[in-house]
Amino acid sequence: MAFPPNRGRSLAHKARQRSPGHHYNASFMSAADRAEALSWLAALHPLWEERYSKHFPPPPGQSQRRLLRPVYWLGNWQFACLDYYHPPKGVLNRCVQAEPFPAVLQRQVTKIEELARRMYRGPDMPARWHLNTCLVNFYGSRLEDGRWVDTARVGEHKDFEPGPVASLSFGERALIQFVTSSRPGERDAVVLEQWLDDGSLQLFGGARWKEQTFHRVQRVDTRTGKTLAPELPDFRTRRINLTFRYVPDEHVIPFAALSPEAREDVRPYMAQLAKGSAFFRDAVAREPTVSPG
Numbered sequence: 007m008a009f010p011p012n013r014g015r016s017l018a019h020k021a022r023q024r025s026p027g028h029h030y031n032a033s034f035m036s037a038a039d040r041a042e043a044l045s046w047l048a049a050l051h052p053l054w055e056e057r058y059s060k061h062f063p064p065p066p067g068q069s070q071r072r073l074l075r076p077v078y079w080l081g082n083w084q085f086a087c088l089d090y091y092h093p094p095k096g097v098l099n100r101c102v103q104a105e106p107f108p109a110v111l112q113r114q115v116t117k118i119e120e121l122a123r124r125m126y127r128g129p130d131m132p133a134r135w136h137l138n139t140c141l142v143n144f145y146g147s148r149l150e151d152g153r154w155v156d157t158a159r160v161g162e163h164k165d166f167e168p169g170p171v172a173s174l175s176f177g178e179r180a181l182i183q184f185v186t187s188s189r190p191g192e193r194d195a196v197v198l199e200q201w202l203d204d205g206s207l208q209l210f211g212g213a214r215w216k217e218q219t220f221h222r223v224q225r226v227d228t229r230t231g232k233t234l235a236p237e238l239p240d241f242r243t244r245r246i247n248l249t250f251r252y253v254p255d256e257h258v259i260p261f262a263a264l265s266p267e268a269r270e271d272v273r274p275y276m277a278q279l280a281k282g283s284a285f286f287r288d289a290v291a292r293e294p295t296v297s298p299g
């Protein structure tokens with residue numbers, strides 16, 4: 007277990023003053039909860055998703071590609087090839103009902119929601135906001151043609167789900183940066199950076215962190231040399247991050263209720279998930295009969 011930096015109260019207060027709407031707690035998780043979460047994570051069967059599909063082909067000049075890392079989603083699965091949740095227009099046929107949070111994660115979520123309701127008000131806290139979605143990202147190195155290639159990073163992006171987003175980190179620490187988006191040429195101006203330690207919570211919300219800036223994972227440390235479970239073929243995980251988000255419940259739909267095109271695109275993923283999960287076996291079994299041709 008990494009020892010979090012011992013921050014004085016006044017320092018933490020100053021940090022809050024500097025970046026209202028951004029909160030960091032290096033030692034949010036208790037040692038027991040952290041261990042329980044890690045053993046729950048160790049039994050997951052994450053997916054390698056492709057970015058595009060038959061009904062959502064690559065844009066001109068681009069080709070099909072795998073995501074840089076395996077992922078797992080809880081609450082709802084936003085498949086890359088359904089182009090993620092992107093209000094106001096991209097809200098239908100994107101969020102597929104997935105497994106609920108296990109008890110250890112629900113306990114963290116309840117605490118985070120209480121904190122968030124104190125931190126964010128008015129337009130920063132949507133009506134009915136609650137954390138019902140979780141993306142589990144596996145960061146590490148991939149074996150490619152006999153060579154280990156470090157893919158532990160995320161390019162700059164925004165999380166489009168409304169309201170505050172929370173993230174819990176496990177394993178090697180990662181450097182997250184928030185970069186300005188006011189002028190296209192100046193995207194590289196870093197307005198805030200934060201090392202995300204093992205067992206930490208990061209919470210960000212409001213226009214500054216959700217709309218006016220992008221964020222990216224610049225790099226993940228390689229200090230401990232430890233690999234996190236589950237063991238995956240041709241991949242070594244050294245960090246796992248969980249981001250909790252809110253998708254309005256009416257936009258989370260069962261696999262069986264997706265459009266036929268969306269079902270066709272994600273059916274192979276659902277079949278793969280069904281191998282490791284009773285929830286997905288049931289979801290697949292409920293699909294209306296597929297008409298041939």
Ligand SMILES: O=C(O)CCC(=O)C(=O)O
Pocket residue numbers: 141143160165173180182202221223247249
């Ligand atoms: O890994 C992290 O700390 C952040 C990941 C992230 O930004 C995302 O999943 O949207």
Ligand SMILES: [Fe+2]
Pocket residue numbers: 163164165221249
């Ligand atoms: Fe993000």
